[in-house]
Amino acid sequence: MPRTNRRTVLQGIGLGGAASLAGCASETAPSATDTTMQQQTTTKTTTDRVAADPTDIPDPIDRSEPKTVSRTLRAEEVTAEIEDGVTFDYMTYDGQIPGPMIRVRRGDTVDLTFENPEENTMPHNVDFHACYGPGGGADATTVPPGESARLRFKATYPGAFIYHCAVPNMDTHISAGMFGIILVEPEDGLPAVDHEFYVGQHELYTDKRAGESGHHAFDTEAMRREEPSYVLMNGEKYALTPDGRGPMTVETGDTARVYFVTGGPNLTSSFHPIGNVWKELYPKGSLTSRTQKYIETTPVRPGTATVATMDFPVPGGVKLVDHSLTRVARKGCMAVIAAEGEEKPDVFDPEPDQ
Known part of the structure; x- marks a missing residue:
């Protein structure tokens, strides 16, 4: 029998045909990915x-010339x-949600090696929204378990962009955790802050109600209805x-920059800091457009990143919540930034009569 390679996998899952053009698999019958997810117990x-x-x-870019990263x-x-007593079969990049942040400078060349270990059960790939090229690199990186691929692309435009898995049934793979941020800094870099944080939101569609103990299998029909059991930041209920x-x-008086990405695959986040505002917002992850000041809540749609201080x-x-x-x-969608320091009653006084 011929050895399986990326070309035969592309043919087998429909990339290069109608499924590739549509960006998703046919709705007429369940695919191998659907069947596998339903059978995992x-x-x-x-x-x-x-x-x-x-x-x-990764540290901020401190060089003035492009390089290969x-x-x-x-x-x-x-x-x-997902929470105590509730397990789920995740799909991830490097075992984490969101996947590792990739940080480069405009003009850099990204030299990517993508690995799909032999112990996996499904093909995977990477679609970079920061990449000019077919599928954002998805076509070139689609590999079955036990194989790897290499891709090079130039980061020609700045911003914060999502990357995600884009095989047929990409909604399943993204929901299960396969998304992250690639940050392309402008040539002049970003303003200095005291802290940087990285948070990603997505929803899980399972065959049981949130909190019901035991193993939760992926529920494709719940995803079709867009009725998730969980909506999460960084892959676990109230993880952060x-x-x-x-x-x-942080300490009082500090500044922080938050990089936030909505993997989805379906729900728009109304991203809001309770007890604070976004002092400076880079809408839709644009690092070259005019920023917005003192914004209470910003929509972050699926497939979009944002940056805010x-x-x-x-x-x-x-x-940090979805409002x-x-x-x-x-459904579990919250993260917390704890500020420590002395009280300032002239700014906020919770007990003014004492």
Whole structure:
């Protein structure tokens, strides 16, 4: 029998034909990906954490000339807990949600190696919204388990952009965790801040209600109805909070920049910091358009990133939420930045009569 390679996989899953042009698989029959997801019933937790560390961000670019930046992304299918006692079969880049931030400068060349380990069950790829080229590189990086691909592209335009898996049934792969940010800094860089944080929102469609113990399988019909069991930041229920993995932390007087991406695949986030505002907002991730000042809530649609800065004049927790608040109260969509420092009653006084 002939050896399986990227060309035969492309033919087998329909890339290069109607499915590729439409950006999705046919609705007339379930694909191999749908069937695989429906049959997965494993209950073994294979990783302790899928929530990306929000502080694990490459350093700002401090050079004035372009260079070639080499990166490797690895597709990892893992089982982990959404919340205590509830497991799910995630699909990730490098075992985390969102996938690792890739940071380059305008004019840089990205030299990407994409790996799909042999232990995986499905083809995967990467579509970079920062890339000129067929499928944003998706066609060139589609590989079956046990193979890898290499791609080079020039980052010709600045901004914060999503990358995501784009095989047929891409909605399933993105929902299960395959998305992240590639940041292309402008030639002059970004203003200095004290902290940078990285957060990604997506929804999970499972065959059980949120909180029901046991293993949750992916529910394609719930996804068709756009009725998720969970809406999450960084892949786990309340992951970046005191009751989860712990909040992000700053000191009063600090400044912070938040990089935020909505993987979706379907829901628009009304991104809002409770107890604060976005002091400076880069709408839709544009780093060259005019910024907006003191914005309370900004829509971040699926397939879009945004960048926003904050000040912390007083101590306390700033809750980052989707202001479609049922998603916060019932489906797990919240992260916290905890500011520590002295009270400033001239700015905020919770007990003025004492």
